[in-house]
Amino acid sequence: MDNITSQPAQLRLAIAPGVSSSQLSALLALQRAEEPEVSIAFSEVAGDELLDGLREGRYDVGMSLQGASDPALETQSLWIEHMAVAMPLRFPLLDQASLTIADLQNYPIFRWRDEACSSLDRRLLSLQAADQQNLQYVTSFEMMALWVSAGYGVGVSAQSRIKHAHGWGVSMRPLDDGSHEIVTHLHRPQGQANPVSERFERRALHVAQAQGA
Numbered sequence: 704m705d706n707i708t709s710q711p712a713q714l715r716l717a718i719a720p721g722v723s724s725s726q727l728s729a730l731l732a733l734q735r736a737e738e739p740e741v742s743i744a745f746s747e748v749a750g751d752e753l754l755d756g757l758r759e760g761r762y763d764v765g766m767s768l769q770g771a772s773d774p775a776l777e778t779q780s781l782w783i784e785h786m787a788v789a790m791p792l793r794f795p796l797l798d799q800a801s802l803t804i805a806d807l808q809n810y811p812i813f814r815w816r817d818e819a820c821s822s823l824d825r826r827l828l829s830l831q832a833a834d835q836q837n838l839q840y841v842t843s844f845e846m847m848a849l850w851v852s853a854g855y856g857v858g859v860s861a862q863s864r865i866k867h868a869h870g871w872g873v874s875m876r877p878l879d880d881g882s883h884e885i886v887t888h889l890h891r892p893q894g895q896a897n898p899v900s901e902r903f904e905r906r907a908l909h910v911a912q913a914q915g916a
Contacts, residue, residue, distance in 0.1 A: 712738075712740060712741040712742070712899050713741065713742045713743070713744055713899070714741055714742070714743050714744070714763055714764065714899050714900060714903055715744045715746070715761070715762045715763045715764070716743050716744065716745050716746070716762065716763065716764050716765075716766070716903075717745075717746045717747075717748050717753045717756055717757070717761075717762040717764070717765040718745070718746070718747055718748075718753075718765070718767070719748060719750045719753050719765070719767035719768065719769070719817070720747065720818075721767075721768045721815070721817040721818040721819065721885070722766050722767065722768065722887050723782060723784050723861060723864075723887055724863075724864070725863050725867070726782045726887065726910055726911070726914060727766070727887075729910050729913075730906055730907050730910045731743075733906050733909070733910065734903060734906055737906070738899075738902065741899055746762065750767045750768070750769045753765040754767075754769070754771055754773065754776065754890065757775075757776055757890055757891065757892055758773075758775050758776065758892070760892070763891065763892075763897065763899070763900045764889060764890070764891050764900050764903055764904070765889070765890040765891070766781075766887060766888065766889055766890070766907075767887070767888055767890065768817075768818070768819060768885050768886065768887060768888070769888060770886070771888070771890055774893065775892065775893050776890050776891065776892060776893055777890065777891050777892070777893050778888050778890050779889045779890075779904065779907075779908070780886055780888055780911075781886070781887045781888060781889055781910070781911040782886075782887050782910070782911045782914045783884050783885070783886050783887075783914075784861035784863060784884060784885045784887075785861070785862050785878075785882075785883070785884045786820055786823050786859055786860065786861060786862070786878055786883040786884060786885065787859070787860070787861070787862040787865055787875050787877050787878055788802050788807065788857055788858070788859055788865075788876045788877075788878060789847065789848065789851045789857060789858035789859070789860055789865045789868065789873050789874070789875060790851065790857050790873070790874050790875075790876065791851060791852060791854045791872065791873070791874070792852075792872050792873070792874050794857075794874070796857075797874060797876075799876065800876070801876055801877045801878070802876045802877070802878060802879070803878065803879065803880040804823075804827065804830065804878065804880060804881075805830075807827075807830070807857055807859075808830045808837075810837075810856050810857050811837055811839060811855060811856030811857070812827060812830075812837060812838050812839070812856060812857055812858070812859060813839050813840075813841055813846075813847045813850050813851060813855075813856055813857070813858040813859075814838065814839070814840050814841070814847070814858070814859055814860075815840070815841055815842075815843060815844050815846075815847050815858075815860060816841075816842075818844070818860060818885060819885070820883055820884065820885050822881065822883055823859060823878075823881075826881070826883075827859070839856075844860055844864050848868045848871050848873050849871075851873050852871050858873075859878075861885060862875060862877065889904055889907050891904065
């Protein structure tokens with residue numbers, strides 16, 4: 704006999720700022736198409752809070768740019784985003800097909816803190832010896848794009864985000880002096896998987912594999 708008192712299926716999903724929006728949108732669309740009966744309780748939280756919430760049982764699945772070496776959590780790498788340079792549509796460097804970080808040293812550089820890339824940020828900080836004000840942090844990608852499109856400097860962000868901002872007056876050039884990338888990770892509690900979160904993870908891996916194909 705059916706259990707009429709059972710609760711509807713729900714996935715408690717936590718996402719940290721900086722996770723790539725295009726792949727995340729594809730994943731959520733796939734989830735909705737294949738399991739429309741599963742409701743998603745969505746929380747946007749900082750990376751450390753996300754990991755704490757998973758350990759404490761407040762979330763079923765988390766997605767962030769942080770790798771985690773925690774025995775209480777299972778962490779799976781998903782999709783990779785390469786970093787690139789955002790520039791105004793009229794800018795001295797536009798005649799170059801690609802750029803190095805050294806090419807940016809004479810311009811104000813805008814960075815969104817939540818889209819952290821440790822190798823890139825170390826290189827950018829190394830440019831700051833002469834002028835500590837050259838590297839400026841902003842609260843969102845949209846704010847970075849605003850300053851760039853207005854001609855106040857350049858930005859460094861994920862390639863896909865910059866491409867989507869072309870209609871805002873932003874152009875993109877790849878970085879060719881190192882592998883500067885961000886990786887989205889999926890986290891869930893170790894040994895506490897439920898069928899809903901397991902299927903969500905499989906869909907996330909499917910989206911990641913489709914990106915790499």
